[in-house]
Amino acid sequence: MTTCPLVVAPPETTANVTFDKTMDDRIGEVMRRYPTRRAALLPVLWLCQERFGWISPGVISAVAERLGDSPAFVDGVVSFYTMYHTSPPARYVLQVCTTLSCSVCGGRELVEHLKAKLGVGFGEKTPDGSFQLVGVQCLGACGNAPVIQVNDDYYENLTPQRLDAMLDELREGR
Amino acid sequence: MESVLLRARGVSDSRSIATYLAAGGYEGWKKALGVGPDAVVKEVLDSELRGRGGAGFPTGRKWSFVPKDHPGPRYLICNADESEPGTFKDREIIEHDPHQVIEGIAIASFAIKANTAYIYIRGEFVRWAKILEKAIAEARAQGLLGTNVLSSGFDLDIWVHRGAGAYICGEETALIESLEGKRGFPRLKPPFPAVVGAFGKPTVVNNVETLACVPHIMTRGATWFASIGRPRNTGPKLFCVSGHVNRPGVYELPLGVTFREIIEEHCGGIKGGRKLKAFFPGGSSAPIMTAEEVDVRADFDACAEAHTMLGSGGVIVLDDSVDMVNVADNIAHFYAHESCGQCTPCREGSDWCADILDRIAAGHGRSADPDTLLRICRFSSEGMTICPLGDAYALPISSMVNKFRADFERRIAGASPLPPKKLPVLPWTGPRPGFGI
Numbered sequence: 048m049t050t051c052p053l054v055v056a057p058p059e060t061t062a063n064v065t066f067d068k069t070m071d072d073r074i075g076e077v078m079r080r081y082p083t084r085r086a087a088l089l090p091v092l093w094l095c096q097e098r099f100g101w102i103s104p105g106v107i108s109a110v111a112e113r114l115g116d117s118p119a120f121v122d123g124v125v126s127f128y129t130m131y132h133t134s135p136p137a138r139y140v141l142q143v144c145t146t147l148s149c150s151v152c153g154g155r156e157l158v159e160h161l162k163a164k165l166g167v168g169f170g171e172k173t174p175d176g177s178f179q180l181v182g183v184q185c186l187g188a189c190g191n192a193p194v195i196q197v198n199d200d201y202y203e204n205l206t207p208q209r210l211d212a213m214l215d216e217l218r219e220g221r
Numbered sequence: 222m223e224s225v226l227l228r229a230r231g232v233s234d235s236r237s238i239a240t241y242l243a244a245g246g247y248e249g250w251k252k253a254l255g256v257g258p259d260a261v262v263k264e265v266l267d268s269e270l271r272g273r274g275g276a277g278f279p280t281g282r283k284w285s286f287v288p289k290d291h292p293g294p295r296y297l298i299c300n301a302d303e304s305e306p307g308t309f310k311d312r313e314i315i316e317h318d319p320h321q322v323i324e325g326i327a328i329a330s331f332a333i334k335a336n337t338a339y340i341y342i343r344g345e346f347v348r349w350a351k352i353l354e355k356a357i358a359e360a361r362a363q364g365l366l367g368t369n370v371l372s373s374g375f376d377l378d379i380w381v382h383r384g385a386g387a388y389i390c391g392e393e394t395a396l397i398e399s400l401e402g403k404r405g406f407p408r409l410k411p412p413f414p415a416v417v418g419a420f421g422k423p424t425v426v427n428n429v430e431t432l433a434c435v436p437h438i439m440t441r442g443a444t445w446f447a448s449i450g451r452p453r454n455t456g457p458k459l460f461c462v463s464g465h466v467n468r469p470g471v472y473e474l475p476l477g478v479t480f481r482e483i484i485e486e487h488c489g490g491i492k493g494g495r496k497l498k499a500f501f502p503g504g505s506s507a508p509i510m511t512a513e514e515v516d517v518r519a520d521f522d523a524c525a526e527a528h529t530m531l532g533s534g535g536v537i538v539l540d541d542s543v544d545m546v547n548v549a550d551n552i553a554h555f556y557a558h559e560s561c562g563q564c565t566p567c568r569e570g571s572d573w574c575a576d577i578l579d580r581i582a583a584g585h586g587r588s589a590d591p592d593t594l595l596r597i598c599r600f601s602s603e604g605m606t607i608c609p610l611g612d613a614y615a616l617p618i619s620s621m622v623n624k625f626r627a628d629f630e631r632r633i634a635g636a637s638p639l640p641p642k643k644l645p646v647l648p649w650t651g652p653r654p655g656f657g658i
């Protein structure tokens with residue numbers, strides 16, 4: 048498995064967002080699945096995050112206009128969920144499970160190892176913008192504890208050694 | 222027991238429709254289309270299938286609540302949110318046998334006469350959302366979904382809808398709000414979703430594992446299904462075992478096995494030769510059980526009798542090295558993070574418990590703390606909140622205080638008062654272990 052780095056649009060390019068034809072078609076296709084326009088909001092936000100890397104205020108306005116809701120409403124929804132990035136993320140977001148099963152099966156040591164190795168705490172990015180450490184709740188893979196999700200991919204049954212190998216691999220991939 | 226839900230595990234290319242069809246797949250769907258919706262509901266009623274998502278509600282009964290005379294549309298939702306700590310069974314089903322789920326959704330939709338079904342899958346499960354989308358496309362290409370399925374006149378579309386990181390969206394009414402493009406705030410019941418659900422229309426929400434049972438009930442019959450397990454607790458069940466066991470994983474066993482069998486026989490006992498201290502029988506929302514209660518049967522009624530619940534079947538095993546203060550602290554942080562914030566007892570209570578437990582864990586416990594925890598929990602459970610998350614944090618925490626009070630008192634006995642400069646009142650501003658353990 049090779050995890051792809053995130054493509055992250057810098058803030059200045061997402062201040063004013065307009066959707067091109069491909070994007071607009073994809074949004075239209077998603078909207079046809081639901082009886083209301085608003086129901087397309089979560090999937091459309093996913094499309095935007097894939098495209099721009101994060102949900103900037105510019106993206107929020109553009110989505111609100113496309114779906115006929117207010118930016119305040121869209122912002123309210125975005126802020127309820129944990130997976131939409133409201134600031135530009137690092138290229139690899141390391142989401143470490145901190146819940147019970149992982150925690151008692153080596154997860155705690157893993158976090159300490161990661162913090163020491165990367166020199167960052169939860170919520171922080173490494174200065175070169177490669178890695179971002181995030182503590183998350185149960186990832187639904189507790190039998191293979193401890194678990195880390197890197198961008199979209201799951202890495203399970205981790206040990207500090209396997210983690211080091213994983214980080215090296217990701218570093219080379221950049 | 223023969224493998225039913227996990228029969229595809231270990232089979233090569235098990236996800237493809239060709240493999241599924243070769244193993245008799247979609248026969249249940251064809252049979253359902255032949256016998257009609259009422260006969261399908263009756264078969265599922267007779268099988269006594271109970272929901273695998275947490276509450277154990279009889280599936281056939283839930284389907285029969287959909288108003289018969291409603292002009293439509295109606296919706297079926299497959300709940301693949303799988304966020305309960307200790308639960309990882311739906312992912313296992315989707316990983317090995319996605320068509321089983323698609324077939325179950327098709328039969329259930331037909332039974333309640335819904336022409337649109339959504340699979341609400343947690344946002345983190347990107348890989349499994351793609352697997353489902355591929356399976357849906359394959360089934361559609363074979364004419365098993367879409368317009369006029371197999372010339373029956375029945376139309377069915379299934380869409381995968383990804384969540385975006387919120388445990389509460391597993392609760393059925395929060396899920397519906399989220400599907401509608403809103404914040405995942407649970408709704409007051411009644412009205413129940415079967416009457417007023419998604420987009421204001423009658424809606425049935427069923428768990429992945431529940432729906433995966435349905436094709437087998439159609440092909441092999443209600444009597445066969447009811448012959449597995451115990452009366453009123455029928456059928457195969459997936460148990461997800463995690464924590465301090467030698468062989469953690471997903472096990473398919475008849476309902477009614479004992480937790481001892483699960484932990485000792487199937488999972489090879491406790492890791493490193495240590496002793497069992499406690500276990501959660503059905504995800505972290507179920508009151509904890511002690512090593513002495515290991516002979517309780519793992520089914521809905523037996524767990525209820527033991528004042529806990531089978532929940533999702535997520536068995537979290539803890540050995541004698543753990544301190545219950547740390548377990549309670551970890552659990553409290555989970556619920557404090559996941560409370561949607563609509564109800565005061567749940568929003569404030571879960572945070573307050575996490576504060577107190579952080580303080581005890583940091584060595585500044587007070588003798589009144591255990592009783593304060595119990596009091597907070599009492600005011601957050603048994604109908605004091607909009608949704609059962611209020612109970613889901615309160616009952617496990619109070620069970621830990623009640624059953625392992627010695628652990629709490631030991632930490633408190635050795636505690637030091639708070640450093641003088643800090644106000645000795647809440648909120649706790651010292652270190653936040655976050656990681657209880």
Ligand SMILES: Cc1cc2nc3c(=O)[nH]c(=O)nc-3n(C[C@H](O)[C@H](O)[C@H](O)COP(=O)(O)O)c2cc1C
Nearest residue numbers: 272273274300302303304391392393427428431609
């Ligand atoms: C806080 C909370 C979280 C829940 N999370 C899930 C979940 O992740 N998956 C699930 O299938 N059901 C979950 N449920 C149960 C659902 O509300 C609902 O009862 C279930 O999906 C119904 O399906 P069933 O009848 O097949 O069990 C949760 C309930 C509560 C109160």
Ligand code: SF4
Nearest residue numbers: 561563564567606608
């Ligand atoms: S009990 Fe908690 S999660 Fe449920 S509606 Fe109330 S505040 Fe939200």
Ligand code: FES
Nearest residue numbers: 144149185186189
């Ligand atoms: S506790 Fe870590 S994946 Fe569930």
